[in-house]
Structure formats: C-alpha cells, structure tokens
Amino acid sequence: MSNLKRYPGFLPMTIFCLILLYAPLLIVMVYSFNESASITRWGGFSLVWYRDVFFGIEAAKYKAAAWNSLIIAMSAASCATVIATCAALAMLRGGSFTGKSASFALINLPLMVPEIVTAVATLIFFSSIGFQRGLLTILVAHIVFCIPFAYLPIAARLQGIEAHYEQAAMDLYASRWRAFRLVLMPLMMPGIIAGFLLAFIISLDDFIITNFVKGAGIETLPTAIFGAVKQGIKPDIMAISTCMLMVSVLFVTASYFVNRLGNQNN
Amino acid sequence: MANLATALEIVAVDKVFGTGANAAIALNKVSFSVHDNEFFTLLGPSGCGKTTLLRIMAGFETVTDGDVMLYGKRLSDLPPDKRPINTVFQNYALFPHLSVAENVSFGLQMLGRGKAETAKRVADMLRLVHLEAMADRKPSQLSGGQQQRVALARALAPAPKVLLLDEPLSALDLKLRQHMRIELKQIQQETGITFIFVTHDQEEALSMSDRIAVMSAGQLQQVGSAEEIYEAPKNRFVADFIGETNLFDADVISNNGSGLRVRIAPGMELEADGNRPDKRETCVSIRPERIVIGTDETVPCVVDKLVYLGTDTHYHVRLGCGTLVVVRAQNDQGTKGRFAPGDAASISVAPGAAKVLVD
Numbered sequence: 001m002s003n004l005k006r007y008p009g010f011l012p013m014t015i016f017c018l019i020l021l022y023a024p025l026l027i028v029m030v031y032s033f034n035e036s037a038s039i040t041r042w043g044g045f046s047l048v049w050y051r052d053v054f055f056g057i058e059a060a061k062y063k064a065a066a067w068n069s070l071i072i073a074m075s076a077a078s079c080a081t082v083i084a085t086c087a088a089l090a091m092l093r094g095g096s097f098t099g100k101s102a103s104f105a106l107i108n109l110p111l112m113v114p115e116i117v118t119a120v121a122t123l124i125f126f127s128s129i130g131f132q133r134g135l136l137t138i139l140v141a142h143i144v145f146c147i148p149f150a151y152l153p154i155a156a157r158l159q160g161i162e163a164h165y166e167q168a169a170m171d172l173y174a175s176r177w178r179a180f181r182l183v184l185m186p187l188m189m190p191g192i193i194a195g196f197l198l199a200f201i202i203s204l205d206d207f208i209i210t211n212f213v214k215g216a217g218i219e220t221l222p223t224a225i226f227g228a229v230k231q232g233i234k235p236d237i238m239a240i241s242t243c244m245l246m247v248s249v250l251f252v253t254a255s256y257f258v259n260r261l262g263n264q265n266n
Numbered sequence: 267m268a269n270l271a272t273a274l275e276i277v278a279v280d281k282v283f284g285t286g287a288n289a290a291i292a293l294n295k296v297s298f299s300v301h302d303n304e305f306f307t308l309l310g311p312s313g314c315g316k317t318t319l320l321r322i323m324a325g326f327e328t329v330t331d332g333d334v335m336l337y338g339k340r341l342s343d344l345p346p347d348k349r350p351i352n353t354v355f356q357n358y359a360l361f362p363h364l365s366v367a368e369n370v371s372f373g374l375q376m377l378g379r380g381k382a383e384t385a386k387r388v389a390d391m392l393r394l395v396h397l398e399a400m401a402d403r404k405p406s407q408l409s410g411g412q413q414q415r416v417a418l419a420r421a422l423a424p425a426p427k428v429l430l431l432d433e434p435l436s437a438l439d440l441k442l443r444q445h446m447r448i449e450l451k452q453i454q455q456e457t458g459i460t461f462i463f464v465t466h467d468q469e470e471a472l473s474m475s476d477r478i479a480v481m482s483a484g485q486l487q488q489v490g491s492a493e494e495i496y497e498a499p500k501n502r503f504v505a506d507f508i509g510e511t512n513l514f515d516a517d518v519i520s521n522n523g524s525g526l527r528v529r530i531a532p533g534m535e536l537e538a539d540g541n542r543p544d545k546r547e548t549c550v551s552i553r554p555e556r557i558v559i560g561t562d563e564t565v566p567c568v569v570d571k572l573v574y575l576g577t578d579t580h581y582h583v584r585l586g587c588g589t590l591v592v593v594r595a596q597n598d599q600g601t602k603g604r605f606a607p608g609d610a611a612s613i614s615v616a617p618g619a620a621k622v623l624v625d
C-alpha cells in the first residue's frame with residue numbers, strides 16, 4: 001500500500017473523486033451562511049437563514065417535521081435494534097437450525113431490494129390491509145428497513161465474542177437469561193450502540209419509502225425539504241440540510257468512538 | 267490423600283458428533299470413577315476426547331449414550347447452571363467488563379448468597395491465590411499468570427463438589443507453569459475439592475495427580491497412579507505416550523505364571539513382568555533409564571549416537587542384530603564422556619524392568 005501514490009494518475013483521480021463527493025456538500029454548507037438570497041452569488045457571512053429556519057414563517061412546519069423525524073428515528077432505531085439483537089443471537093448462538101441461510105438472506109434482503117420497490121410494495125400492503133396512513137405506517141416501514149443496518153454491527157460484534165464467556169457464566173450458576181444480561185449483553189454493547197446509531201441515521205434521512213407511506217399532511221424533515229425544494233431552492237433549505245448533516249456527522253462520530261472504546265476493553 | 271468414596275462416575279459414555287456418513291466418534295464406551303477429594307487427571311494427545319469428556323461433565327455437551335453420576339445422582343439431564351461443578355477454562359474466560367472481585371463473586375451472586383458472606387468468601391479466595399491487592403483491577407490489567415489465578419479463584423469461590431480444569435497451564439511460560447503445578451496441588455489439598463485436570467502434558471500429569479486416566483482416540487487406555495502408569499503401562503500406547511521407552515516385539519519362551527521369559531533379540535533373553543496366556547509373541551517395554559550401559563560384554567552393542575540432555579545422556583546403541591536401543595544414563599562420574607559414537611559397549615537390563623504389554 002505504501003507505493004499506492006506512485007500509480008500514474010493517483011493524485012488527479014483522488015482530487016476528482018473528492019470533488020465529486022464533497023464539493024456539493026461543501027457548497028451547501030458554505031451558502032447556508034450566505035447573506036444574499038442568491039444560491040450562486042456570495043453576499044457575505046450571515047446567520048439569517050438559520051434564523052429563518054428556527055424562527056421564520058415556516059419555522060412551525062419545519063419544527064413539526066423535525067419532531068416527527070426524531071420520534072420516528074428514535075422509535076424505529078430502538079425497535080430495529082432489539083429485533084436485530086435477537087436475530088444476531090439466533091444466527092450466531094442458536095446452533096444450526098433448518099432455514100438458517102434462508103433467515104440470513106431474509107434479514108439482509110432489504111439491503112439489496114431497490115428502495116422504490118420496497119416503497120411501492122409497502123404502500124400496496126398498507127392499503128390492502130386498510131392500514132390508515134400516518135405516523136404509524138412510517139414507523140413500521142422504518143423499523144423494517146432499519147433491521148439489516150442495525151444487524152450488521154451487532155452481528156459483527158457478537159461474532160468476535162467467544163462462546164466461552166456465556167459458558168463460564170452458566171458454569172457459575174447463571175441461567176441462560178442472566179448469562180445474557182450480565183455477561184453477553186455488556187460485551188455486545190458497543191455493537192448494539194453502533195447498530196442503534198446507524199439505524200437512527202438511516203431512518204432520519206430516509207425519503208423514498210417515507211414519501212410513499214406517510215399520511216397526508218404528515219411530514220418528516222426529508223419530505224418537508226423535498227416539498228420546499230419543489231417550489232424553488234431557497235437558502236433556508238441549505239441551512240436545514242446543514243443542520244441534518246451535522247446531526248449525521250455527530251452520530252457517525254459517536255458510533256466510531258463507541259466501537260473504539262469497545263475494542264479497547266477487550 | 268484421597269479417600270475412596272466415589273465422587274464422580276463416568277458410566278459407559280459414548281459421544282458421536284454428526285450423523286450418518288459425517289459421524290465422528292469422540293468417546294467410545296468410556297468408564298471410570300473419580301474418588302472424593304482426589305486430584306484426577308485426564309491425559310492424552312490432542313483429539314483424544316479428553317476435552318469433550320470434560321465438557322460433558324460440565325454440561326456443555328450431552329452424551330450420546332451412557333451416564334455421568336455425581337455422588338450417585340444422575341447429572342446427564344442437568345444444564346450447566348444446575349450442576350455443582352465449576353470449570354477453569356483453557357483461556358480463562360474472565361469477564362472483561364467486571365473487576366477481579368466481581369469476577370470471583372459472580373458464582374456466589376448467582377447462587378443468591380448474602381452480601382457479607384460473598385465479600386468474605388471473595389476475600390478468602392483472593393488470599394488463597396495471593397491476589398488480595400488486585401481486587402479492583404480489570405482482567406486486562408493482569409498478567410497471564412494472574413488471570414489464571416483469578417479464573418481459579420472464581421471457580422473455587424462457590425465451593426463446587428468437583429472442579430474441572432481444562433489445560434489451565436498451557437498458556438503460561440515454563441517457569442510459571444512449574445510453579446503453578448505445585449501451587450495447584452497445594453490448593454487442591456487445602457480446599458479438599460475434587461479436581462479433574464485435563465492436559466496433554468505428561469509431566470504435568472505425573473507431577474500433580476493422585477491418579478491419571480490415559481486416553482487415546484476416544485478410548486480409555488489405563489487408569490492408575492502416576493507410578494503405575496509409568497512403571498506398569500498396560501499397553502503399547504501408554505508405554506509410548508508416557509515418557510520414553512524401548513518397545514520390542516519379543517518371542518515368548520516360557521511362562522512361569524507371574525511372568526514370561528522372552529527373547530527380545532537374538533541372544534538377549536530376560537524375564538518380563540506380566541502375563542499373556544497362549545501368546546507366542548508379545549510386545550515388551552523397557553524404559554531407557556532401566557538399562558545400564560557398560561563394558562562387561564553381557565550383551566555387546568555399538569554406540570550409534572548420543573544426545574546430551576544436561577542431567578542425562580541418551581545413548582542410542584545398536585545390537586548385533588541391528589535393533590536400536592535407547593539407554594539413558596545420568597551424567598555422573600561413572601559414565602560421563604566414556605562413550606563416543608562408534609565405540610563398542612554392552613548393555614544389561616535391570617531386574618524387573620521389562621514389562622509385557624497388551625497391544
């Protein structure tokens with residue numbers, strides 16, 4: 001790897017990729033602090049659009065959407081984490097059972113199915129069983145697609161924990177449940193937290209499925225932003241986007257540190 | 267010393283992993299009893315089934331057939347947490363998120379013992395393994411030897427009826443290992459708990475055990491004291507696995523009831539302990555240290571090569587018929603430096619040194 005830099009075209013390729021990936025984000029962040037209402041011309045530094053988002057005419061709308069997003073992300077991530085933890089325990093500690101590979105495929109399938117397909121299917125499902133669309137439909141749909149994202153870090157963590165620990169606990173008179181609660185779960189905790197954070201972010205920024213299954217008049221932040229953009233891109237959208245980006249960065253960083261802490265402990 | 271009441275009994279245990287064409291027999295009709303307050307060792311090469319047997323005793327594996335009895339009660343259907351048996355795991359399996367004291371108190375807490383009783387017991391156990399000062403450390407802050415002691419203290423704290431030890435010394439360096447052998451034996455005698463120790467290291471087994479069960483390929487080969495196993499091995503495997511030995515395919519000349527007169531090489535006849543009725547050929551074992559190398563021309567031989575081992579020298583000598591014999595001689599004034607490769611010498615076998623083996 002040390003001589004990677006000597007490959008011809010390494011530097012231009014790197015710069016090209018970095019620009020492609022991060023220039024749009026950077027522009028959004030920079031222009032969210034733009035004094036002028038133009039999205040192309042710099043008019044000086046200002047927090048006017050942030051004030052607009054938090055206290056302006058549309059503040060109430062954004063606030064409601066943000067609350068919806070947070071509540072759904074929190075609940076969906078919590079439920080998905082519990083389910084994913086159970087799934088990981090069954091897959092990695094349940095011994096061999098019929099349909100094990102099928103179960104593994106089913107858990108991870110949502111990662112492979114195009115989101116738009118899931119969105120349409122979920123919508124059809126809800127209407128066919130007569131489920132009134134609203135916050136609850138969003139929540140159910142989010143729990144489902146969050147499970148594989150929560151599952152991956154939890155399973156990775158559990159895979160690294162030797163079965164000896166639970167056996168030692170049971171050898172010392174702990175029931176299966178107490179062995180899990182007192183020994184295995186604390187050891188799995190970094191993975192569980194990482195899984196929760198990942199599921200939280202995935203839920204927070206989901207647009208396609210949410211847009212299909214949400215009830216009329218109910219918005220999450222991504223759908224609210226999309227609605228606003230349809231009427232033309234205003235700088236306050238950039239301010240909201242920057243806020244969301246910060247929340248995401250915060251969570252990813254937290255997840256990274258939790259993982260590192262967990263690795264140090266072992 | 268162990269008294270002869272039976273603590274644990276293994277009754278015709280079979281263990282088969284897998285089914286059909288993939289079935290692998292791990293244990294084949296293994297039966298033996300462990301006495302109360304005994305230091306009992308399961309000895310065998312890796313893959314002989316000794317760890318599987320230990321896991322069956324602990325409750326982590328089920329038997330395919332047979333029974334495990336503890337003081338006359340069937341254990342086979344009880345889960346690990348219902349058995350008054352504790353284990354010291356090979357890699358210790360200390361709970362990394364708990365302190366040393368919390369690790370040691372884990373079993374007592376699971377049993378619902380009172381706070382005061384638990385605290386006292388933990389303090390006693392830490393004193394027993396000389397780790398009083400480490401109570402608040404995390405396992406990751408301890409050396410390998412210290413972790414090993416914590417694992418021991420943790421398993422002893424609930425005062426189990428039987429303590430299982432799964433190669434607990436294998437991760438330690440030689441000096442520490444030798445020291446821990448003495449200490450383990452001492453702790454066993456102090457606590458009066460029955461120890462069942464699994465190892466592939468014969469020196470460990472010989473130096474600590476009241477009795478040893480030698481296993482190979484899923485079968486029990488011999489059970490006996492260290493001396494019995496070494497001095498009177500029952501078969502070829504035991505003789506060869508424990509220590510070093512010379513194995514001869516001998517012709518039986520006569521049978522006097524308590525022993526056989528055998529010819530182990532042309533012109534080399536001797537009395538061997540043991541009996542094999544109606545056999546005209548048998549395997550005979552003679553330990554290298556029971557053969558004396560000299561120049562008195564009893565059985566002439568030629569020194570082939572010698573291996574210097576510090577306290578001893580191994581002489582590989584060739585008899586007239588070409589048979590190779592290993593002789594072990596202590597490096598005292600008598601023999602040291604007397605022979606070099608190519609020298610003519612002679613060997614004589616000490617009385618009672620030859621043992622008849624069942625194949």
